[in-house]
């Protein structure tokens with residue numbers, strides 16, 4: 647790796663502190679800055695770096711909200727004339743347009759790690775956050791090869807997989823795979839605000855799956871949606887057309903069946919584990935007593951069956967001290983797993 651120290655991270659929230667923690671694990675001298683001194687203090691406390699000013703950083707990572715990003719990038723390019731500057735904002739076109747015309751743009755390389763969570767702030771950070779995740783790099787035409795290479799090297803160092811694309815293509819892609827799913831999750835959750843408690847009591851895992859990201863930070867998402875409005879608007883317009891079609895034909899079995907089938911085909915398009923080919927999975931449900939050691943016995947028996955656990959989730963039964971463990975396995979191994987677990991006296995079904 648190119649020699650990197652020292653590095654300045656501007657913005658000690660979820661992403662900035664995660665970057666800083668991971669860089670520290672590689673022995674890099676990391677300096678931290680945030681407009682909120684409590685966030686700097688919390689990040690320092692977690693071992694993410696030093697609050698001391700830095701004089702001549704080789705790299706500046708800007709990890710502030712999207713609408714504050716361009717100004718922070720411009721300031722870093724001006725203040726540190728030898729530094730490569732990258733940012734991690736979720737929208738790339740608006741940042742590129744807002745920094746254009748400024749000084750030192752040959753040292754600016756936009757980027758976006760496709761990793762995060764619905765939580766924010768330094769306490770939610772993790773050095774492992776980026777491992778195995780795509781890290782999009784969106785160099786403008788004027789960026790030097792050395793600057794692009796440095797940002798790619800940092801992404802690799804943090805365990806991510808760098809992918810180069812232009813900013814507009816990035817914004818179109820994330821509108822589809824990240825921003826519109828967030829909006830639809832939010833709209834679904836918003837319908838629940840005035841729902842009768844007796845109705846909400848019936849909620850199951852499906853509702854929790856669909857609304858998980860609706861719990862994300864509204865301030866961050868207000869920035870993301872308003873700065874990627876055009877691309878998000880294009881996808882939402884298509885969704886609106888689909889909704890109109892569906893609403894007009896809710897009693898038509900063919901139309902409803904077509905909509906449902908299209909959704910099923912869509913889920914198969916999502917890349918599988920480790921970015922591989924999508925694999926058809928089937929969930930095997932197993933009832934497990936909510937007691938110490940029960941899960942380790944179950945996993946030992948799954949291990950003995952020779953069937954690989956592709957994914958896993960635990961739900962809880964209403965009013966009974968029983969967990970429902972949902973084990974996703976390759977579709978052609980599910981019956982075998984049910985049989986092996988039933989032999990071992992588990993209540994298992996698919």
Ligand SMILES: NC(=O)C1=CN([C@@H]2O[C@H](COP(=O)(O)OP(=O)(O)OC[C@H]3O[C@@H](n4cnc5c(N)ncnc54)[C@H](O)[C@@H]3O)[C@@H](O)[C@H]2O)C=CC1
Pocket residue numbers: 656657658659660661662679680681682685709710711712714715718734735736737758759760761762763764765766767768863866870
């Ligand atoms: N949350 C997520 O899952 C992901 C977020 N991103 C991007 O990362 C960036 C940071 O997001 P998070 O870490 O989630 O947000 P966060 O809210 O956890 O952290 C943002 C930090 O920036 C600080 N800040 C705000 N304005 C500032 C300014 N002008 N100068 C210095 N510090 C400032 C805040 O005090 C806060 O500590 C955003 O641009 C976001 O789009 C990228 C990938 C995933």
Ligand SMILES: O=C(O)C(=O)Cc1ccc(O)cc1
Pocket residue numbers: 735736759760761762763764824859
């Ligand atoms: O929590 C999830 O599933 C996410 O997809 C998190 C996320 C949020 C914002 C980004 O720009 C990238 C990733």
